[in-house]
Amino acid sequence: MSLRSKALALVEVLLRVPPLFVVDEFLKISLGLPVSGEEVSILNNLTTDHIDVIANSSYYDSQFYNAFFLTFLKFFICCLGCLSALCIFVLYTKHLIIVYLYLMSVGIVFVSYWTNVSAVKQIKLTQAAAAADDEPYASVLEDILNLNTKSLLDVEGPGLLILQNFTIQFTLAVLFQNVHLGPRHSVMQKVLPISFVAPSLIAMLPFPIDVLHHSPVFATLLPLGVVKCVLWSSAYGVVQVLYSGYQHGRMFVSNYGLSALVETEWMRLNIPCVLRVFWVVRVSEHAILLLMDNYDDDTDESIKVSTLLAVQSLASMAKSLLVTGCETITAVLGMTSVISFFCHYIGNFFQWILLTDEEEDKSIGAVSAILFYILALQTGLTSLNPEKRFVRLCRNFCLLFTALLHFLHNIVNPMLMSLSASHNPSTHRHVRALGVCAFLIIFPISLLVYLWSQHSISTWLLAVSAFSIEVIVKVIVSLMIYSLFLVDAYRSTFWEQLDDYVYYIRAFGNSIEFCFGIFLFFNGAWILVFESGGAIRAVMMCIHAYFNIWCEARAGWSVFMKRRTAVNKINSLREASSLQLNQLDDVCAICYQEMHSAKITRCNHFFHGVCLRKWLYVQDRCPLCHEILYQIENDLSKDSSDAGLEENMNNQNHLLEEEPDLLLGDGVR
Known part of the structure; x- marks a missing residue:
């Protein structure tokens, strides 16, 4: 992009910032609604100080309706101002x-x-x-x-x-x-x-x-x-522009869908960058006001102040900036955009360490932004007083850090599996991946030690601890599987029990994750009932219960039953003797490894038992001649048997596509 294009893009971003300040100012006064109780105090004063007046006249009704009308009028004007500012923003x-x-x-x-x-x-x-x-x-x-x-x-x-x-x-x-x-x-x-x-x-x-x-x-x-002449002459043009914009949006939605419209407008308006500039300008303005309030022209005490006091002053200033930086919904959106910016570069830094450039891993900024904004809405961040808001903001940051650790594990885990399974001789890549794994273990442990030493037990602390222990377990599981694959890479013979060991380790890790999911659900239910309820928290709990508990349990049980069925089918086949294997002197047609033990199918083909079991996850026919691998019970006819097998094969293919990470993990697929 040329310098001229960058300058024009910056100017366009700056042009869209003022409407956000207008909306922010209306939100600061809560859209004209009574938040300080001034209008409500009228009623209280009426009931205590003017009882005689109220009893003998309509003074109470007139004051009540006047207060209600003024509140409604202010609310209507503020809503109209916000709507006008948003219309200007999307032009x-x-x-x-x-x-x-x-x-x-x-x-x-x-x-x-x-x-x-x-x-x-x-x-x-x-x-x-x-x-x-x-x-x-x-x-x-x-x-x-x-x-x-x-x-x-x-x-x-x-x-x-x-x-x-x-x-x-x-x-x-x-x-x-x-x-x-x-x-x-x-x-x-x-x-x-x-x-x-x-x-x-x-x-x-x-x-x-x-x-x-x-x-x-x-x-x-x-x-x-x-x-005034310009305003009257442009009235028709303004209405025409608004109507054409409405028509364009309706046609776009009918042709491509609402999500496509949102994505297109999001890119056209460059909303993340606009929100980022808005928040930085807003915080800078507040910082300048704080510096002007603290500046003293008469004395030079600012030069004589000790380093400790200077640090305390900076910490107090940073605290004030963070508190005012999330006092309205627009300010929270701006902070979300800034957090997304930093998280994006944190992800890029770890990708640089791991020498990877996967496009899917670059969504860490968007995921972090969504998570932080949901946490802000769920905890009612904007409605808290400054002291409680700062505490809640720090807790949300702590939860966000633990989520980043999970995301970093999702980046390093496939790299570990790839390095071990592909026999990659590049030592520095192994060292980089193991270094990141060490960080993902040491940092959560240090965080837990600090939090448990500085804070008393609470639902928030339990949630952070659950997320931290979960990421530690996931990293340990990845390292164990990585070690197994490395051992298998240096073995000269086929390791038939490798698949079982990998399955048991992943089953253990994913079972621990499932238990933590249930624990977090009950922890959230306690918060919802006894601490801070809300519609957003209730909706998030329902989503968590459905996707992270019910769907994971159902899919995990399906995977377990499929594996058990495959084991039973393999056990029903004959085991090849040493004499047969010596006479055959062949390799497995699935893995092309030497056969020291094998299963014999009904069509007299020899395969490794573990390879054949993996094949049964896909279909129930011989890999070579496509004959049925086991005897169908109840003496059904061949047509009905083939139809049943075909249906079973389709069901298993569908399960394989939707197989979650509950028991088998990411690497099995």
Whole structure:
């Protein structure tokens, strides 16, 4: 991407940040809803202090309905403002620039009016002071004609004030000429600067005080007329743009679906980057305010302060920034985007260590963002007071770190299996993978030691401990299987029991994970009932119970039954004798390894028992001649037998595709 393209992309991102600040300000006041209890206190005061008034009049009803109407009106205005800001946020860049140009022209008019009013007030005060001292008031025009530079440049005199206001108004007039979207007639373009500087010109002349007092209002008539003309002339175009956007969205959804529309708009608006810039600007603004509050011009104590106090001050400032950085939903979204950014590069760092570049592993940023946002909503982060919010935020970060450990295990586990199964001689790749595994064991243990030494037992601590122990168990299981594969790689003979050992180890690890899933479900149920309930937590518990408990148990039981059935089928076949194997002197047709033991099928073909068992996971026919491998019970007809076997084969193929990681783990597939 060229430098020009990067600059344009940055400008487009910056243009979409202000609407988020508008929404954020409305959310800070809770959309106008009573959060401090002021409106509710009216009712309490009425019931205690005005009982006699209420009993003899309709004072209570009028106050109640007035408070309700004002609350509803504020809520409606805030919702309308949020909706307008979101509509501006999703506009195309060319329409967004038009909106900003119009808002700039309106802002210039109001700034011009405010500066004119301020200047007129100062001039009136100067005239009043001169009248109180019985001094003749000389107009600025007289001082200019008399070349009285001393009076003109007097700081307390009106001359310098009028000159400053004239300069400001002329600058605003030039900006308005280039910004406004109205018709650019030559006569009007020449009159506009005169309209802006008219109060300054009137202040120079000896006009009556009433004329000077009303001059700012008349000075804004022409620019306000231009702005209003633009608004009325563009009303139809605005409605047309909104309607065309609605039509485009509806057609896109009907053709490609809602998810495709969301994904397309997400990429077009570059929402993660916009949220990131919004949060950084928001936190930077708060940091500047904190620094200004803590800065003392009179003393140099900031230089004399000790290092410990400086560190404490920085820690307090960081705490304040974190607390204010998640006080609204928009702020939480911005923090989520920043966390996603850092987690993405953490994933890239570990991928660099492991020398891998899998596309699926690069989703760590998105997964972390979703997890953090769900945790924020589930724990009601924005509704807590600052102290509790900071504690809850730290706990959410701790849970997020444990989730990152699980994600890192998902990156390193297939690499371990690949290195051991492929007989990879690259020593440094083995060392890198084992180093990451050591980190995934040492870090959770250190975290658990610190948390249990610093905090008392709680549901949150139990959840973090469960996640940490689970990742330790998963890493140990991966290392055990990795060791088995390495041993098998250096064996000269076929290791028939390897598959059983791998199965038992994975079954143990996944059973531990299943038990932790049940434990976390009951832990969440306790939190839901006795600590902090909520609809989001209840929904997440239902999802956890269905996918992580019920589906895993059902699929794991299916895998177990399929394996047991395959073992029974293999045991029903004849075992080849040593004499038969010596006479055959062949290799297994499935694994191409030498046969020291074998099973004989009904069609007199020889295979390793473990290889044949793996083959039975796929289908029940001989790999060479496709004959049925075992005798069908109940003497069914061949057609019905073939149909049943075909159905069984399809069912087993379906199970193989949907086989979870409960008992067998990722590496078996």
